[in-house]
Protein backbone atom coordinates (compact mmCIF):
# COMPACT_ATOMS: atom_id res chain seq x y z
CA UNK A 673 0.00 0.00 0.00
CA UNK A 674 1.27 3.46 -0.89
CA UNK A 675 1.76 5.78 2.04
CA UNK A 676 0.29 9.22 1.49
CA UNK A 677 2.62 12.18 1.54
CA UNK A 678 2.25 14.44 4.54
CA UNK A 679 2.30 17.86 2.90
CA UNK A 680 1.40 19.61 6.16
CA UNK A 681 4.62 18.45 7.80
CA UNK A 682 6.64 19.46 4.71
CA UNK A 683 5.14 22.95 4.80
CA UNK A 684 5.73 23.34 8.51
CA UNK A 685 9.38 22.18 8.17
CA UNK A 686 9.95 24.83 5.49
CA UNK A 687 8.40 27.49 7.72
CA UNK A 688 10.67 26.45 10.57
CA UNK A 689 13.74 27.03 8.39
CA UNK A 690 12.42 30.42 7.28
CA UNK A 691 11.91 31.45 10.92
CA UNK A 692 15.12 29.92 12.24
CA UNK A 693 17.33 31.73 9.70
CA UNK A 694 15.26 34.95 9.53
CA UNK A 695 14.63 34.62 5.79
CA UNK A 696 12.83 37.75 4.58
CA UNK A 697 13.56 37.46 0.87
CA UNK A 698 13.65 33.83 -0.32
CA UNK A 699 15.61 34.93 -3.39
CA UNK A 700 18.52 35.57 -1.03
CA UNK A 701 18.33 32.13 0.57
CA UNK A 702 21.68 31.62 2.38
CA UNK A 703 21.96 27.94 1.47
CA UNK A 704 25.62 27.59 2.42
CA UNK A 705 25.05 28.89 5.93
CA UNK A 706 21.88 26.86 6.40
CA UNK A 707 23.47 23.61 5.22
CA UNK A 708 26.51 24.27 7.42
CA UNK A 709 24.37 24.83 10.51
CA UNK A 710 22.28 21.77 9.70
CA UNK A 711 25.42 19.58 9.55
CA UNK A 712 25.32 19.05 5.82
CA UNK A 713 28.38 19.18 3.58
CA UNK A 714 27.58 20.62 0.15
CA UNK A 715 29.34 19.84 -3.09
CA UNK A 716 28.86 19.97 -6.85
CA UNK A 717 30.23 17.22 -9.04
CA UNK A 718 29.36 14.98 -11.96
CA UNK A 719 26.58 12.56 -11.12
CA UNK A 720 25.25 9.90 -13.42
CA UNK A 721 21.49 9.32 -13.63
CA UNK A 722 20.47 11.96 -11.14
CA UNK A 723 20.43 15.72 -10.63
CA UNK A 724 21.03 15.68 -6.91
CA UNK A 725 21.55 13.30 -4.03
CA UNK A 726 21.64 13.22 -0.27
CA UNK A 727 23.67 10.80 1.80
CA UNK A 728 23.06 10.43 5.52
CA UNK A 729 25.84 9.30 7.79
CA UNK A 730 24.66 9.51 11.36
CA UNK A 731 24.38 13.14 12.35
CA UNK A 732 26.13 14.32 9.21
CA UNK A 733 24.90 14.56 5.68
CA UNK A 734 26.26 15.25 2.23
CA UNK A 735 24.23 16.95 -0.47
CA UNK A 736 25.64 16.71 -3.97
CA UNK A 737 24.29 18.60 -6.95
CA UNK A 738 25.11 17.47 -10.47
CA UNK A 739 27.67 19.95 -11.85
CA UNK A 740 25.85 19.87 -15.20
CA UNK A 741 23.07 21.90 -13.60
CA UNK A 742 23.90 25.50 -14.44
CA UNK A 743 20.50 27.10 -14.40
CA UNK A 744 20.37 28.89 -11.04
CA UNK A 745 16.61 28.48 -10.40
CA UNK A 746 16.86 24.74 -11.04
CA UNK A 747 19.93 24.39 -8.82
CA UNK A 748 18.21 26.20 -5.96
CA UNK A 749 15.19 23.94 -6.24
CA UNK A 750 17.31 20.77 -6.15
CA UNK A 751 19.27 21.98 -3.09
CA UNK A 752 16.02 22.82 -1.29
CA UNK A 753 14.57 19.42 -2.28
CA UNK A 754 17.61 17.54 -0.90
CA UNK A 755 17.54 19.65 2.25
CA UNK A 756 13.92 18.55 2.62
CA UNK A 757 14.99 14.89 2.47
CA UNK A 758 17.69 15.57 5.06
CA UNK A 759 15.34 17.27 7.52
CA UNK A 760 12.29 15.05 7.11
CA UNK A 761 13.33 11.56 6.03
CA UNK A 762 15.64 10.41 8.77
CA UNK A 763 14.82 6.75 8.24
CA UNK A 764 16.31 6.72 4.74
CA UNK A 765 20.12 6.65 4.35
CA UNK A 766 20.26 8.13 0.87
CA UNK A 767 18.30 9.57 -2.03
CA UNK A 768 19.21 9.87 -5.70
CA UNK A 769 16.80 12.30 -7.30
CA UNK A 770 16.30 12.62 -11.03
CA UNK A 771 14.25 15.03 -13.10
CA UNK A 772 11.15 12.86 -12.82
CA UNK A 773 11.30 12.76 -9.01
CA UNK A 774 11.76 16.51 -8.88
CA UNK A 775 8.40 16.74 -10.66
CA UNK A 776 6.41 14.42 -8.40
CA UNK A 777 3.64 16.26 -6.62
CA UNK A 778 0.70 13.92 -6.53
CA UNK A 779 -0.45 11.23 -4.25
CA UNK A 780 0.32 8.02 -6.00
CA UNK A 781 3.90 9.18 -6.51
CA UNK A 782 6.60 8.52 -3.93
CA UNK A 783 5.68 9.99 -0.55
CA UNK A 784 9.28 11.08 -0.02
CA UNK A 785 9.55 12.93 -3.32
CA UNK A 786 6.19 14.69 -2.93
CA UNK A 787 7.21 15.83 0.55
CA UNK A 788 10.64 17.05 -0.59
CA UNK A 789 9.06 18.99 -3.47
CA UNK A 790 6.40 20.48 -1.24
CA UNK A 791 9.12 21.54 1.21
CA UNK A 792 11.20 23.14 -1.57
CA UNK A 793 8.20 24.94 -3.01
CA UNK A 794 7.21 26.42 0.37
CA UNK A 795 10.80 27.36 1.21
CA UNK A 796 11.49 29.14 -2.09
CA UNK A 797 7.99 30.54 -2.66
CA UNK A 798 6.45 31.05 0.80
CA UNK A 799 2.66 31.05 0.57
CA UNK A 800 2.03 34.48 2.08
CA UNK A 801 4.67 36.23 -0.01
CA UNK A 802 3.51 34.45 -3.16
CA UNK A 803 -0.13 35.38 -2.57
CA UNK A 804 0.90 38.95 -1.89
CA UNK A 805 2.62 39.08 -5.28
CA UNK A 806 -0.47 37.69 -7.04
CA UNK A 807 -2.97 39.97 -5.35
CA UNK A 808 -5.09 42.04 -7.71
CA UNK A 809 -3.31 40.75 -10.80
CA UNK A 810 -4.93 38.74 -13.55
CA UNK A 811 -3.34 35.54 -14.73
CA UNK A 812 -1.00 36.12 -17.68
CA UNK A 813 2.31 34.95 -19.05
CA UNK A 814 3.86 38.16 -17.73
CA UNK A 815 2.65 37.37 -14.23
CA UNK A 816 4.23 33.89 -14.24
CA UNK A 817 7.47 35.31 -15.69
CA UNK A 818 7.62 38.08 -13.11
CA UNK A 819 6.90 35.63 -10.26
CA UNK A 820 9.70 33.35 -11.46
CA UNK A 821 12.09 36.34 -11.51
CA UNK A 822 10.91 37.58 -8.15
CA UNK A 823 11.43 34.19 -6.46
CA UNK A 824 14.32 33.01 -8.67
CA UNK A 825 12.46 29.81 -9.43
CA UNK A 826 12.02 27.95 -12.71
CA UNK A 827 8.95 28.57 -14.84
CA UNK A 828 7.80 25.03 -14.16
CA UNK A 829 8.11 25.30 -10.38
CA UNK A 830 6.47 28.73 -10.43
CA UNK A 831 3.64 27.51 -12.65
CA UNK A 832 3.05 24.65 -10.26
CA UNK A 833 2.95 26.95 -7.28
CA UNK A 834 0.57 29.27 -9.08
CA UNK A 835 -1.77 26.41 -9.95
CA UNK A 836 -1.83 25.50 -6.26
CA UNK A 837 -2.32 28.87 -4.60
CA UNK A 838 -2.67 31.52 -7.33
CA UNK A 839 -5.88 33.46 -7.85
CA UNK A 840 -7.04 31.89 -11.12
CA UNK A 841 -8.55 28.41 -11.37
CA UNK A 842 -6.62 26.57 -14.04
CA UNK A 843 -5.18 23.37 -15.43
CA UNK A 844 -1.45 23.06 -16.06
CA UNK A 845 -0.22 20.45 -18.53
CA UNK A 846 3.41 19.47 -19.02
CA UNK A 847 4.00 17.72 -22.33
CA UNK A 848 7.07 16.38 -24.02
CA UNK A 849 7.39 14.96 -27.54
CA UNK A 850 3.69 15.73 -28.13
CA UNK A 851 2.61 13.68 -25.13
CA UNK A 852 1.07 14.92 -21.87
CA UNK A 853 3.44 13.66 -19.16
CA UNK A 854 1.73 15.19 -16.17
CA UNK A 855 -0.90 17.74 -15.34
CA UNK A 856 -2.16 19.53 -12.31
CA UNK A 857 -5.31 21.50 -11.75
CA UNK A 858 -6.38 24.06 -9.19
CA UNK A 859 -8.67 22.46 -6.63
CA UNK A 860 -11.79 24.08 -8.08
CA UNK A 861 -11.06 23.56 -11.79
CA UNK A 862 -14.13 22.12 -13.47
CA UNK A 863 -12.86 19.57 -15.98
CA UNK A 864 -10.57 16.59 -15.55
CA UNK A 865 -8.11 14.51 -17.55
CA UNK A 866 -7.79 10.76 -17.22
CA UNK A 867 -4.43 9.00 -17.57
CA UNK A 868 -1.66 10.09 -19.93
CA UNK A 869 -2.57 11.12 -23.45
CA UNK A 870 -1.18 12.51 -26.71
CA UNK A 871 -1.69 16.25 -27.19
CA UNK A 872 -5.00 16.63 -29.03
CA UNK A 873 -4.83 18.22 -32.47
CA UNK A 874 -6.71 21.50 -32.94
CA UNK A 875 -5.02 22.94 -29.86
CA UNK A 876 -2.38 25.65 -29.60
CA UNK A 877 0.02 23.18 -28.01
CA UNK A 878 -0.36 20.81 -30.97
CA UNK A 879 0.35 23.70 -33.34
CA UNK A 880 3.55 24.45 -31.41
CA UNK A 881 4.71 20.82 -31.83
CA UNK A 882 3.98 21.01 -35.54
CA UNK A 883 6.24 24.06 -35.68
CA UNK A 884 3.41 26.31 -36.79
CA UNK A 885 3.53 28.81 -33.97
CA UNK A 886 6.27 30.22 -31.90
CA UNK A 887 4.65 32.80 -29.71
CA UNK A 888 3.17 32.71 -26.26
CA UNK A 889 0.01 34.71 -26.68
CA UNK A 890 -3.20 33.55 -25.10
CA UNK A 891 -5.71 32.09 -27.53
CA UNK A 892 -9.19 30.73 -27.30
CA UNK A 893 -9.87 27.03 -27.86
CA UNK A 894 -12.96 24.88 -27.71
CA UNK A 895 -12.88 23.12 -24.34
CA UNK A 896 -13.91 19.80 -25.87
CA UNK A 897 -10.76 19.69 -27.96
CA UNK A 898 -8.77 19.23 -24.76
CA UNK A 899 -11.24 17.43 -22.55
CA UNK A 900 -12.30 14.81 -25.05
CA UNK A 901 -13.73 12.47 -22.41
CA UNK A 902 -15.90 15.07 -20.75
CA UNK A 903 -19.23 14.34 -22.44
CA UNK A 904 -21.08 17.09 -20.59
CA UNK A 905 -19.10 19.80 -22.32
CA UNK A 906 -21.03 21.89 -24.81
CA UNK A 907 -19.50 22.78 -28.18
CA UNK A 908 -19.54 26.46 -27.31
CA UNK A 909 -17.66 26.03 -24.06
CA UNK A 910 -14.34 27.80 -24.49
CA UNK A 911 -11.04 27.86 -22.67
CA UNK A 912 -8.05 30.14 -22.81
CA UNK A 913 -4.86 28.37 -23.79
CA UNK A 914 -1.42 29.78 -23.14
CA UNK A 915 1.82 27.97 -23.90
CA UNK A 916 5.36 28.28 -22.57
CA UNK A 917 7.51 26.34 -25.05
CA UNK A 918 10.59 24.58 -23.62
CA UNK A 919 12.32 23.97 -26.91
CA UNK A 920 15.57 22.56 -25.51
CA UNK A 921 13.80 19.33 -24.53
CA UNK A 922 10.95 19.48 -27.08
CA UNK A 923 8.53 20.16 -24.26
CA UNK A 924 5.80 22.62 -23.44
CA UNK A 925 3.93 23.96 -20.43
CA UNK A 926 0.30 24.64 -21.25
CA UNK A 927 -2.12 26.66 -19.14
CA UNK A 928 -5.86 26.21 -19.63
CA UNK A 929 -8.47 28.30 -17.88
CA UNK A 930 -12.07 29.31 -18.31
CA UNK A 931 -12.82 31.79 -21.03
CA UNK A 932 -15.42 34.26 -19.78
CA UNK A 933 -18.47 33.98 -21.98
CA UNK A 934 -19.53 37.32 -23.46
CA UNK A 935 -22.63 37.94 -25.52
Ligand SMILES: [Zn+2]
Pocket residue numbers: 753757767768769773784785788
Ligand atom coordinates in the same frame (compact mmCIF):
# COMPACT_ATOMS: atom_id res chain seq x y z
ZN1 LIG B 1 14.21 13.45 -3.95
